Amino acid sequence: MLKQTLQQKLLQKLSPQQIQFIKLLQVPTVSLDARIKEELEENPALEDGSLANMNDPVEEYPDRDPDEQFNEESGEFDDEFTVDEYIQEDDYNDYSSNYGNDDDEDKKEMPIAVQDSFFESLQNQLDLLALSDRDYQIGQQIIGSLDDDGYLRRSTLSLIDDLAFSQNVDVNENEVEAVLKVIQDFEPSGIGARDLQECLLIQLHRKDTANPIIKQAIRIVENYLEEFTKKHYDKIEKQLGIDSAELKDIINEILKLNPKPGDSGASAGKQLHIIPDFHITNNDGVLHLTLNSRNAPELRVSRSYQEMFEHYEKAEKNDKKMKEAVQFVKQKLDSAKWFIDAIKQRQQTLLKTMNAIMEYQYEYFLTGDERLLKPMILKDIADRIEMDISTVSRVANSKYVQTEFGTFLLKSFFSEAIQTDSGEEVSNKEVKKILEECIANEDKRKPLAxxxxxxxxxxxxxxxxxxTVAKYREAMNIPVARLRKEL
Structure with a gap:
């Protein structure tokens, strides 16, 4: 039976301003410029104060457009706009055209080296071969089917189907295999392999196969690859009838090979560039915290939009177009004010959170010794700054601090507590540091279990x-003892 009822519920909802602040808070410095630029493009009522000040006259009208004409009789600027120009948001295509201009001679663009990508390099090598149109199309299909590591993980039948449907070319398996063999001779060595074993063999066969060490390396990769990867060296020595010294030379030869030949070309031009959000300096034992200046942009509400709104408010309210203009301008003004407030609130929250972290880990930031890190969880900082744990999490997960001993993600300073036999609570970072030192100093022929x-x-x-030791070891990306063994 269906029936209608009335219910009262108390729900907690975030306002648009709160949502905007939350999104801005988790944006790192490296992405903040793009976010501000996006807002400047979307909202003509928001201005970049640093750029606007370069063009503003220093007389009594600092926020006026210099292109407006001053009427000496009325003592006012003549309005050169009409209502229709400000009703549609799409009409603003050039309001930020001057924002990219920068006359600072000290700012110079850094030249970027231009180089071919991994796939472009393969395509160039294919273009140099004297192939028939049919083989050339097969070669293009194979190159386009390689993954970023340089492997061909698609079956020959799938390539044949792709050529038939996309290129209208009917080929057989032998033709595809023949062209694949040609591509496997391309640089970097090992490209076009179907699996790791084939990749290593391609590279080994390009070496001096008359060399006994290369011969044995090929034999190991062909017949004992699983034993090699699991470091069952005793089994390999027994099967090949060699001693540890000979096996060591063979293993060193195999370790010189590249298991991901495509990765070297694909990532050659990639650079990880971290822009720190905070800077901590040590002035004679006193720590000083500063916020990256890029987190504090000079934004302001457009004076012309404010005056435009006041002008429309005093005008005739019965005009439909005038009402639409007033509503549009008010919306843009409110949006600009909210964005500026959100940026300021973001600055305050970042400084407040980082200052609490610095005070909590003061001894660590003085020396950089990880053993001085205190156990610290999100709740410890949240209680200090009287904010929610989720707010601290948003700051810690995406922000970096630059110190005199390196640049670190704030999240790395948080750790759980471990109690020693004496009853003292220490950070698990201290335990991880000891584990790392023990493994670094171990006898690699008999690694510590x-x-x-x-x-x-x-x-x-x-x-x-x-x-727990195993969990910490895995967290530090350190393999088990058997895989750390060396001859």
Whole structure:
């Protein structure tokens, strides 16, 4: 049976201003410029104060457009706009055309080296071959089917189907295999392989196959690749009838090979550029925190839009176009004010959060010694700044701080507490540091197992379980003892 009822509910909803602030808060400095530029383009009532000040006259009308004509009789500027010009938002195509101009001679563009991409390099090598049109189309299809590592992980039948449907070319498996063999001779060596084994063999066969070490390397890759990857060296020595010294030379030869030949070309031009959001300097034992100036842009509400709104407010209200103009201008003014407030609130929140982190980890920021990091969770900082944990999380997950000993993600300063035998609480970062030092100094012929690492930690006063040691080791991307073994 259907029926209608009335219910009262108390719901908590975020206002548009709060949503805008949350989104801005999690934007890192490197992306903030693009976000501000996007807002400037969308809202003509918002201006970049730093750029606007360069063109403003210093007389009594600092915010006026110099192109407006002053009427000496009335003592006012003549309005050169009409209502129709400001009703449609799409009419503003050039309001930010001057924002890109910068007369600062000290700012110079950094030249960027131009180089062919991985796929362009392969295509250029294909173009140099004297192939028939049919083989050339097959070659193009194969190159386009390679992944970023340089492997061909699609089956021959799939390539045949693609050529038939997209190129209207009917080919057989032998033709595709023949062209693939040609592409496998391209640089970088190992390109076009179907799996790791084929990739390594392609590279080995390009070497001096008369060399006994190369011969044995080919034999290992062909027949004992699984044992090699799992470092079962004793089995390989027994099967090949060689000693540890010979196997070491063979393994070194295999380790010189590139398991991802395409990755070297694809990522050659990629650079990871981190712009720190904060800077911490040490002035004779006193830490000083500053916010990256790019987080504090000079934004302002357009004076011309404010005066336009006042002008329309005093005009005839019965005019439909006038009402639409008033509504449009008010919307843009409110949006500009909200965005400026959100940027300012973002600055305050960033400084407040980072200052609390710096004060909490003061000894660490003085020296950079990870062993001085205190256990710290999001709630510790949230309680100090009297904000929600989610706010601290948004700051910590995407912001970087530059110190005298490196640039770090704020998230890396947070860690759980571990209690020592003496009852003192220390950060798990300290335990990870000890584990890292133990593994770095171990005998690589007999690497330390997790159980042995657990015993070493217990001797140092850290009573933690073996599974916890394994968890920390995996978090540091350190393999198990067997895989760390060297000859």
């Amino acid at each position: 997790d159980e042995k690492l657990t015993e070493i930690l217990k001797e140092k006063g850290y009573s933690i379980a073996r599974r």
